[in-house]
Amino acid sequence: MFSIGDFAGLGRVSVRMLRHYDAIGLLPPAHVDQHNGYRSYTAAQLRTLNRIVALKDLGFTLHQVRALLEDKVDTGEMRGMLRLRRAELAAQVDRDNLRLAQVDARLRMIEIEGHMDTGDVIIKSIPPLRIAELSAVAKSYDDPSSITENLTPLYPRLMELMERAGVPMTGSPIAYYRPAPTGPEDETITVHAAFPIGDVEVGPDPGFDVVVLPEIEQAATALHEGSMSEAFRTGQKIANWIDDNGFRTVPPGYAREIYLDCPPDDFTKWLTEMQVPVIR
Structure with a gap:
């Protein structure tokens, strides 16, 4: 048996938290001394404590935790829930790091x-x-x-389909964007992942679309070095040039992106040509 202080230390929670769990009937001590009221816990109760903490970390309320414990969530289910939550948290960290990088870039x-x-x-x-x-x-x-979450997975899938159809790529990867509104307040866009294929014959139902991007009579172009999460830097440069030289963008004004060099293990070394259609 362990005192409440020792048990709290072993479980890496506070004594105050253990008293709260006892008060709400979530984790009562194994024994309470009738004379001095001291609480004692067993080593086996650490398993229950671990489940409580894990379920709390998953976002469940203590009321929900108690209901789950009463349903006797087994180790396999708990492991699966924790893995799912870990994946969610990792994705959130990636999103937050991306936002932080964008803030730093905009400050620069x-x-x-x-x-x-x-x-x-x-x-x-x-x-x-x-x-x-x-x-x-x-x-x-x-x-x-x-954009990254939706666009990036398209390229390996497209490469797989093209290989299966016997269609070789004849140039650098391309991304372009089109509005996809379903209402006046909708800001969604359609992202297109593409490879040039020249005049290569494509059989029926290859699993991908074959289209011809129209000629752009005039495009303001610039090379963007680094991650596309900071593409607005080069977009700002192009915008300044357009304004300084008496041009205006052709609606919808999205840049076409040609990925000239894309080391998969180092986004900082990416080299992308951004092409913005313009007119006088």
Whole structure:
């Protein structure tokens, strides 16, 4: 048997918390001394305590925890629930890290406002391009995490389908975007993952779409170095150039992205050409 203090230490919870669990009938001590009221616990009760803490970490209220314990959640179910919660938390950490990186990048942008060099923006024409593509819907063009979550998985799937259909890619990966509104307040966009395929013949029902991207008579283009989560830096540069040179964007104004070099293990070394259609 262990005193409440020793049991709290072993379970890495506070004595106050154990008293609360006792008060609500969630984890009563194994023994209470009738004379001095001291609580004592057994080693076996640590299993119950571990389950309580784990279920709390999953987001359950103490009332829900008690109901689950009464239903006798077994070790396998608990392991599965914890793994699911771990995956959710890891995804949240990734999203938060992405937001933090974006905040840092925007702070750097603010620091150089008014001193941005637009000399490497080039105006050029983009010929029609026949592509194989897959598409998905993302929350918003302003939500990089949603774009990444929906766009990135399309490329390996598209490569698999193209290989199965015997269709080789003839150029760098491409991403482009189109509005996908279902109402006046809808900001969702369709994200397209594509590979150029030239004039290669494609059989029926390959599992992907074959389309021809139309010619862009004039595009303001610039190279973006680094993660696409910071693509707004280059977008700002292009916007400044457009404004300074008397151009305006062609609606909807989204940039086409050509991924020239994409080391899978180092986003900081990515090299992407951003192409924004413009007119005078």
